[in-house]
Amino acid sequence: MANSAGLSLCGQTLVVRGGSQFLATSIANSDDDNLFIYDCSTAEKKPQENKGEDGQPMEKGSDSILASTFSESGNYFALTDDSKRLILFRTKPWQCLSVRTVVRRCTALTFTASEEKVLVADKSGDVYSFSVLEPQGCGKLELGHLSMLLDVVVSPDDRYVLTADRDEKIRVSWSAAPHSIESFCLGHTEFVSRIFVVPDHPELLLSTSGDGTLRLWDYRSGLELHHCLVTSLQEPDVPRSEKAFTASRIVYCRQESCVALLCDSIPVVYIFQLDAPRRQLVYKQKLSFQHRVWDVAFEETQSLWVLQDCQETPLVLCQPVWGQWQSVSENNVLKKVSSHLRRNWAMLEGSAGVGDSFSSLYKATFDNMTTYLKKKEERLQQQLQKRQRRKSPQPGPNGHTKKLKSGEASLGC
Template sequence: MAHIRIFGDRIAIGCNEVLYIFSRQTLQTERRLEIGEMIRDRGLDKNGPYSTSAERQILGLAFSPSGNYICCLTSAKVALVFSVQENFYLHCQPIRLPKAPTAVVFDNKEENIIVSDRAGNVNRFEVKRQPVTYPEGKKWMDINGEEYNIPFHALLGHMSMVLDMCLSEDNQFILTADRDEKLRVSRYPQAYIIDHFCLGHESYVKSIQTFRKGAFTSGGDSVIRAWNLITGKCIAHSERLSEDPVRHLRILGDEDSIIRIAVAFEKSNVVKTLIFNGPENIFVEDTIFKAPENIFDLAYHPDGILFVLTTKNAYQVSSKGEFISFDGPYGENRLIRLLEEDLKISADPIEKLEKNVAFNNMEEYLQRKEERKEKRKRKHEGEEEPKKLDV
């Protein structure tokens, strides 16, 4: 899995187990942080030896609202928060996560990160500069009553996997999208108050973007829906954009509520852009671009430039639709070859997001069971045998 995020003059790319920081102006690498090594050096990798590239991934990435911090979620169930102003040193102690994460966001005060996970839960974690000491034996409980030794505050839970999550711009609402075709709008931080279930998608909801009091969603049905967060109503929807599911959508709005939308699709090199006319509530298809390789992620800079991350490289898209690679316009980038290698071995942790509702899935169940047994066996074989005591 690979991600690209932009804030100010910095472009952050997370892929494999590595975080890259690029300059927006020169497209040159400023930092390369070995996230996997940091976790292993601190003894935080409790999952045993990795067997596939899908188990060595950065699963989420987010800048804080001020751009002073960046949070990185990992497949080792650890969140790392770095201080951008302090040369990307760790801002606080690594944060243990109870389940494998899917998305992360900072609140506006930048005192907490909010993390969604594959179990359908959304939890809040304090971002403290100084370690907090808790009473010995203290337990924390998730939304289902399961106890952990990890400090967190349970916000809400879904019956299925949460695929994306974000806060509204004013932090009044927390939006969660799941595998069961719905967008849920809850109060924040009183997330037990559910304002709306936004229904209408015919498949899983994979990507959410917010703008003022509205939101845009898409996913498996390849249709973009625009929602009013106050009423919970769908105010507009696009035509089906592709036979392929939507992987990510990104938006760029202006003061007149004319919103530019860029869409990437699963296992595809196509980028479609649309214009959403806010005053008239209509979608208009704009342009179609084709990247050199299949697309992992994409992001808008506030100046309107689109950046695309593919399975091989990162690109800036010109107004003519030309893909300018990060090692192209300003000379050889000494670390771009490492980025290419990390992108090659990046993989999605979940291959199929469509739910299997058939009754003849026993063979698939048995296969998953055998895979779990093999994984546990490898884990135990990697542990040292306990020493025998002399009697």
């Protein structure tokens, strides 16, 4: 698995991950130099981790962190790694509560709103729940898809579990009875890469896809309310490719209802405003960066933190100034956190972005019709040539052409 870099922010706690490590620090003020660093390669390895379901030895994982998230209050933090482990932390103060084994490598995870469970989605299409209150408890299978899951979220009231898969579907299931499906949100033409329930408008869902669109839904009814083609926001003289516009992150700030969209493979973040009364998205601005952007996160004070592939300036802080987002250079907290990252740059060295694996999810297309028509034309030509040979006069035994008598017909007729 690729070394994936990521950024998480909840309240005043910021987490940066890279490879098998993450570091957590406070952004409350520049004087607070508290730093917590964790390395998954030192985590507990249980005996059963070394054997698969058939009892045969499994391929050893790289311990790289695949996904991570905070609970709503920020009291808990969880991650899954390439060695098929779910690791749960308490954050105040930082303490590892448990290391549990998951069945398969996970692609996404989320806490329930009550913070009683962690839901993990895996590559086989299953969602398992793990107790937070009983940190050593085993996982429970909640629901399954026939294709790979790429994201999982819960509604703010914990009534619904929403899942996004590779087969262009968003499924809305009841939390209390996951086999009961409330609706499907259908409309994407490629895999659904990210989904996000808007916290202050809990009936609304944002989604992104390999088809290069950002869509707004009333997810309980499955009704699409609005969509924006991100490729249309690119400069006309730049070659367009939908694959470059797969969104790897959707982040939201309640102040001004601001949505930031990070697209894979390009150093650009798109800013939208959610117009909830009109149920539509309004494009506002494009932020361009000198280096590749790995991840983004909003702070409660309407500041956008940007993690980029540059050791000298690993973090960029953007804030709105007279309606336009601009980078801020003179910020003591930014300098403090950037200093931490420079000293621990080894964990980010050679990192990929949070959505780098998306390029392999596009389904191959084959133009069978062109091949079929070509072969059909060849067969018709061969048949025509045979008919022409049969119609042409054939030479007799003495070398003279045999003439057809009256009433005789050639074999080709």
